[in-house]
Amino acid sequence: MKHILINEWKGFLRNRVFMILLFIFIFSLFLTTYLGIVQNNKQIQAQKEAQEHISEQWDKMDHGNPHQSAHFGSYAFKPTSVLNSIDEGINSITGNVLRLEGHRQNDVMFSEASQSLLISKFGKMKPSLLFQFIIPLFLIFLSFNSYTQERDTGRLKLLLIQGASLKKIIFSKIISIWLIGLVLLLFATCIQLIFNLHQLNIDTLFRLILLLISYSLYYLILINLTILLSVIFKSSTGALSLTVVIWVMWVVFLPKIIGNTVEKIVPLPTRVEFQDEMDKDRAQGIDGHNPSDNRRQELEQATLIKYGVNSLSELPVNFRGILMQADEEYGNDVWDKHFGTLYSQLQTQKNIYQFSGIINPFASLQSLSMGTAGTDMFHHLYFLSQAEEYRRDLIKKLNNKWRDGNWDKSFFNSIEDFHYNVPSFLMFIGKYLLDIVLLSLWSVILIFLVKYLSKKTVIL
């Protein structure tokens, strides 16, 4: 087997077209990885500058009272992860700016995709585009040719006569082609490591390793499948047609069809319905700005009893601060109910979609690729929850200060800016277990099928 493998590699190295293509791939990978990093760093810088700009504004502004500052609010700018340079995931589709203010939980705004004409349906030229679309196709053609050529030229018979077993020949071919995929993956990873050395930590390294494993499993699946089909089909063109059709189904059709179907199984409300329902629930609570509100009067009474006084003017604290916080807390329950339902619907959609990995390993790969890069929906929802937590904390601090009085500039300046803590991948690993299991299953099943078929196939 070792000899066949070395021989295969020698054959590749002697093939001028292969060498040119390999060089093109290595060069493109270098360029896309490097440019991806440059673009990512630019974006990280822009995000940092925007956040600093807003923070500076807060520090410099002449705060009236804390409630005015709650209305003035702040902004959270969605940060970009280091591995965004490999796979951008949903980042260009979702908004990047979140307004954090009193009385309401907002949605992210200003997505990159809405800021220009359409350019590419398959995303930017990032390593993920090469890994998911171009390298697999290259591997398909290499695998297809590698077996059918031996068979069509009669060389396969010669090898078998010399004593090699069909199983060993086929697996040597699979491994030799798989190694090409691995070399390309490792190359891109090394570039990533070299140019991002200063931003690396254990978590990023772990993510990179898992990303590498996911893609290598996917390549193994593709190579096995292509070889399997070329062994099954007597006509090499039939085998190639079917492989290309399967590939197109996996990467283009199925993700879209299943995505649409999932949205029909777990439908989301329209924005109007969502807003109306929230407004309805919100209207049943305390309205901090409406003096004729009954619930406000009940709170007034409860506060007077608590402090043992007869009128608001006798209170040792500012009643408006208490009122605003009560309003806020009621609002928080409403947001939790509605946004909570929405987020759980989105997660259910994602979970159902992940099951499509049973018929489409590309779905599992895509999920793992975005997940390890920190650019998928789980990470997005985590950002939103952290921003909302910050908002609630900010507004509570402001309302409490309004209640207690004695605020000055140092109080406002002591309020910390929003800081997003990138979650450790271990926190999320449970969400991707299904993807990992399905990719591994596909690999194992296909290896067994190839093994079985190579035993059953009679050449001589």
Added chain:
Amino acid sequence: MRLLNVFLYEFNHFRKNPAKVITYLIFVFACIYSIYNGFDLQKKQQDTIVSIEQEAQNKVSFIANFFGNIQSQPDALEVLGYIPIYTIKPPSPLLPLGIGQAEQYGFYKKITTWSSTYDNDMVEELANPERLVNGNIDFSFLILFLLPVLLIILTYNIRGFEQDFRFEKLISVQFGSIPKWIFVRFMFYVLLLIVTVLFFIFFVALVNNALFTHFHQIGSLILLLVTYIFSFSFIFYFLILKSHGSSAIAFKMISAWLVLCVIIPGAVHQFVSMTYPVNYMTDYLDANRKETYEVFDLPTDSIYLELIKIYPDLFSTKYAQPNHINAKMIRNTTYAIVNEINKVSIEKIEKQNNSKNELIRASYWFNPLAYMQNKWNSYTETDYYAYRGYRMDVQRYIDQNIERSVFQAWDEIKLTKEMYDDFLKTFNLNFKN
């Protein structure tokens, strides 16, 4: 006659080749599915619009009844402020043929005196972001991206098969010119695909009664489609002529597809992103927050002068007169100043977006796919500019609404039936009962 025989032979070959027939049927099924999706999105948008209009209609009817019962003229600002104003972008009847960027933007907007075109409610409908990344099975996507793949599957073994089995010479003996023979066989598939796609275009046009109302757009779509298919056919035909063996032909065809449909657009996308990184819109955020709060802090005199600068005719209104100046009322109309500030910052954003688009357009000569998809989307009114036009409509409504409110407030205008009718007409609120 010989040419016709080859053409008919190709039809028989196609008919008897299950792999090709199945692939073609998958494409047809995908077209049906994509059109169903398009109709579904169109219906969803229409239903949402109907529910929004219903809400407005209820309030309009309420006010209409109110006119019959009142004794004295009510305050215009108060009554008209009760009626919700919406700007709506109704879906084009050709939307099922191309969803384009429709899922990236909102299509309805409630107009208040504090509105702007980059408000939170201008964002897209609620959707799973990962689904949006993968996109929809959109008809235009099928045509622009998958039709060339189908063409590859249908044609890669023309001549390649004969070369694989070494009887190409037989063809030249029997037929003569190999390029001509390839051309005729190739044309069969080109025509098959054109007819198939045309069928779907006419189907959508007929179902949505758009054949005559959108005659120009449909004609342009067809022209674009034919040009596109012929361009790819030319490349593939050339590759068949210059390659040897079906796998080499398939490999080169797929590579050409990858370069044109994935690599070039992806590279341009990356370059554009580097030149114009994501806009965090800090100018707009400043206008919307910091500068707005600065306006709130201005003394009433300054606000008064600023408002007169925006609307010189305000000077002749009741509360502009020195003996009538009402500070509270003046401060209540600061939104007009904020609107002007917002407009300045939004213009900057639009300019930057436009520069970005200029860069994209400059790439069209080597990135034909981006040209094709944006052109296609422009005919189905789902491209960036269709939504920019919508944003301009929103801004127009905002301006009109603010001007109306400011004048009604400063002049303490009482509502008349004529004024009310004019209001309904201006904001497109004349619903048919």
